[in-house]
Amino acid sequence: MKIAIFGTGYVGLVTGACLADVGHQVLCVDVDEKKIQNLKNGLIPIYEPGLEPIVKLNVEAGRLSFTTNAEEAVAFGDIQFIAVGTPPDEDGSADLQYVLTVARTIGRHMQDYKVVVDKSTVPVGTGDKVHAAISAELAGRGLSLEFDVVSNPEFLKEGDAVGDFMKPDRIVVGAQSERAVSLMREAYEPFNRNHDRMVVMDVRSAELTKYAANAMLATKISFMNEIANLSELLGADIEQVRKGIGSDPRIGYHFIYPGCGYGGSCFPKDVKALVRTAKDVAYDAKLLSSVESVNDSQKHVLFRKLSEHFNGKLAGRTFALWGLAFKPNTDDMREASSRVLMESLWAAGAKVQAFDPKAMEETQRIYSDKDELMLCGTKEQALKGADALIICTEWKEFRSPDFSYIVSALKEPVIFDGRNLYDPERVQRKGIQYYGIGRGL
Numbered sequence: 001m002k003i004a005i006f007g008t009g010y011v012g013l014v015t016g017a018c019l020a021d022v023g024h025q026v027l028c029v030d031v032d033e034k035k036i037q038n039l040k041n042g043l044i045p046i047y048e049p050g051l052e053p054i055v056k057l058n059v060e061a062g063r064l065s066f067t068t069n070a071e072e073a074v075a076f077g078d079i080q081f082i083a084v085g086t087p088p089d090e091d092g093s094a095d096l097q098y099v100l101t102v103a104r105t106i107g108r109h110m111q112d113y114k115v116v117v118d119k120s121t122v123p124v125g126t127g128d129k130v131h132a133a134i135s136a137e138l139a140g141r142g143l144s145l146e147f148d149v150v151s152n153p154e155f156l157k158e159g160d161a162v163g164d165f166m167k168p169d170r171i172v173v174g175a176q177s178e179r180a181v182s183l184m185r186e187a188y189e190p191f192n193r194n195h196d197r198m199v200v201m202d203v204r205s206a207e208l209t210k211y212a213a214n215a216m217l218a219t220k221i222s223f224m225n226e227i228a229n230l231s232e233l234l235g236a237d238i239e240q241v242r243k244g245i246g247s248d249p250r251i252g253y254h255f256i257y258p259g260c261g262y263g264g265s266c267f268p269k270d271v272k273a274l275v276r277t278a279k280d281v282a283y284d285a286k287l288l289s290s291v292e293s294v295n296d297s298q299k300h301v302l303f304r305k306l307s308e309h310f311n312g313k314l315a316g317r318t319f320a321l322w323g324l325a326f327k328p329n330t331d332d333m334r335e336a337s338s339r340v341l342m343e344s345l346w347a348a349g350a351k352v353q354a355f356d357p358k359a360m361e362e363t364q365r366i367y368s369d370k371d372e373l374m375l376c377g378t379k380e381q382a383l384k385g386a387d388a389l390i391i392c393t394e395w396k397e398f399r400s401p402d403f404s405y406i407v408s409a410l411k412e413p414v415i416f417d418g419r420n421l422y423d424p425e426r427v428q429r430k431g432i433q434y435y436g437i438g439r440g441l
């Protein structure tokens with residue numbers, strides 16, 4: 001099949017590379033000339049495990065190509081995926097200008113039937129807007145060509161996006177015609193062979209499914225963070241509670257890990273956007289608003305613990321920070337808890353010596369003018385002479401550190417563990433004071 005993909009960001013690039021990898025001809029289009037030139041040369045703009053090799057392989061095999069020429073892309077694809085960004089507006093709603101610009105471009109250039117697929121996370125009702133934008137362009141050209149708008153939300157996790165695409169739990173397709181469903185089946189057939197993972201529904205339900213999935217996961221996390229805060233006050237250990245409830249299959253073990261708050265480009269943005277959408281239809285989404293506010297406070301929990309430990313005297317101190325990315329296996333710093341923590345520490349007059357296995361460049365880019373931040377080449381260097389160690393991201397390499405080195409490198413051996421990586425008793429036996437999340441024992 002011939003497939004065009006608008007947007008070579010995270011979603012567009014993964015989608016394009018994976019569809020090419022199963023044999024489709026894919027043309028990715030972007031307005032960013034430098035990015036397209038880099039991609040043609042095999043340079044990937046993001047860190048995503050497994051992505052680079054499949055991009056290279058499929059470019060070499062001639063199945064995946066890149067262009068800035070939108071007209072060429074419209075002519076090329078039977079299916080046109082829209083995978084451009086939907087950044088939050090000031091009021092939290094998703095900004096649709098890029099999606100609608102692509103829709104108009106498609107309407108301006110199409111010469112025959114197309115399936116236009118919304119892959120970006122878009123508010124309920126966007127399918128209708130995309131339809132209207134294309135129809136208006138066609139009318140301007142005096143044409144009435146047939147086309148379908150489909151909603152096909154992505155459920156990729158950063159750090160595991162290629163795996164998620166190749167082995168999806170479900171492929172949600174919201175469509176209004178059999179013709180569109182059948183083309184979508186053909187596109188996804190290689191991922192659907194052993195059992196049918198396609199869940200076909202109407203366009204609005206598919207759009208809401210995406211938000212509902214992310215909001216549900218965010219709700220689980222905020223719920224656990226609230227129980228963790230209670231655990232602390234009640235003298236219980238959230239890690240034991242987690243195992244106790246996770247064993248009930250109706251609750252499950254996934255996404256019940258307490259921590260220093262969820263971040264990333266999806267949960268914070270999508271929960272906000274859904275609250276906003278609810279407002280638009282005069283519904284007060286109380287639960288979702290609380291999910292957001294619990295998370296906002298959770299991002300301050302480590303700072304509060306530090307302040308209490310040091311009796312509010314943080315000025316002039318230096319803290320070692322392990323983990324900057326919003327989660328492991330990515331260099332993404334969007335809405336990362338580490339940022340809230342660092343900014344609070346700086347405001348209190350403290351310095352930070354930080355290390356992250358992948359997000360150093362990104363941190364440097366964001367905080368290039370911050371003298372109070374020292375980026376260290378190794379996790380050991382970050383410890384030297386610091387007043388305490390703080391952990392914000394659960395990278396594998398932080399799981400079994402040399403505790404005696406930590407004791408010798410820190411001024412005072414104390415760990416503030418925002419991801420509950422360690423067994424408190426074991427750490428304390430090494431002579432280190434330990435603060436986790438929700439560990440009231």
Ligand code: UGA
Pocket residue numbers: 121154155156157158159214217221254255256257258259260261262263264265266267326327
């Ligand atoms: C999330 C969803 O998991 C994907 O299914 C979805 O496709 C994606 O958003 C999207 O909408 O594009 P992602 O943002 O990459 O994926 O990251 P997650 O692995 O879901 O983690 C999000 C945040 O929740 C991280 O900050 C993580 O540390 C935190 N988290 C996760 C917890 O605090 N506790 C948990 O138990 C799980």
